[in-house]
Amino acid sequence: MLAPPETTQAKYAPSPLVAYDLEQTRDIYFTQEIIDLAASLDHDPVKIFEWVSNNIDYIPYYGSYKGSQYTLLERSGNDWDTCSLLMALYRASGIPCRYRRGIIRMQGDTVKNWIGVQDIDTAWSIFWESYVPVGPIWEDTASTKLSGLLFEHVFVEACLPYGNYRGIMNDLSEQMWIPLDPSFKSYDYTEGN
Numbered sequence: 001m002l003a004p005p006e007t008t009q010a011k012y013a014p015s016p017l018v019a020y021d022l023e024q025t026r027d028i029y030f031t032q033e034i035i036d037l038a039a040s041l042d043h044d045p046v047k048i049f050e051w052v053s054n055n056i057d058y059i060p061y062y063g064s065y066k067g068s069q070y071t072l073l074e075r076s077g078n079d080w081d082t083c084s085l086l087m088a089l090y091r092a093s094g095i096p097c098r099y100r101r102g103i104i105r106m107q108g109d110t111v112k113n114w115i116g117v118q119d120i121d122t123a124w125s126i127f128w129e130s131y132v133p134v135g136p137i138w139e140d141t142a143s144t145k146l147s148g149l150l151f152e153h154v155f156v157e158a159c160l161p162y163g164n165y166r167g168i169m170n171d172l173s174e175q176m177w178i179p180l181d182p183s184f185k186s187y188d189y190t191e192g193n
Helices: 032-040 045-055 067-074 079-092 108-115 120-129 162-166
Strands: 097-107 134-138 146-161 175-180
Touching: 032 067, 032 079, 045 079, 067 079, 079 097, 079 146, 097 108, 108 120, 108 146, 120 134, 120 146, 162 175
Parallel strands: none
Antiparallel strands: 097 146, 134 146, 146 175
16 A cells, blocks of 8 residues: 555544544555545545546445445446545545445435436346345335335545535635535436437
């Protein structure tokens, strides 16, 4: 592993800072490509989030598999691996962050758009066959027709200067742990000829 860059000083750190929120791990590591990408994005938390969200495709599978570097190289990953890349870029920029895991509830149209399928039963099958813990949301109590899905999902919690996002620029005094999900996005699809 490469040594963390000098910018790893916690410029957005809350008090008291938990050192682990800035460290490299097996899945979050600072390769030269990650250090360079963070620098090219000016170590800016918004630019970093937008880059990961706009450039990494979501692929459903369960658990951490690729880590930050392979997710960057392959430009794809599931929620765990996409979060690992975002966290590597944040931590290489001195921004404390951590994983958070929970169960999300997603309506059928949203799920279908997110993974690019035409019906909710296909979406169910894809998650199920990819070993993602998934549960049904039925249309009503007497129905066997799916209207959405419940599934386990990972996102990032980053300590960011909240004042900047309320229009008070350069105010680093007020910081909050902000939940961020770089893996979730909606797509515009066009019919082929």
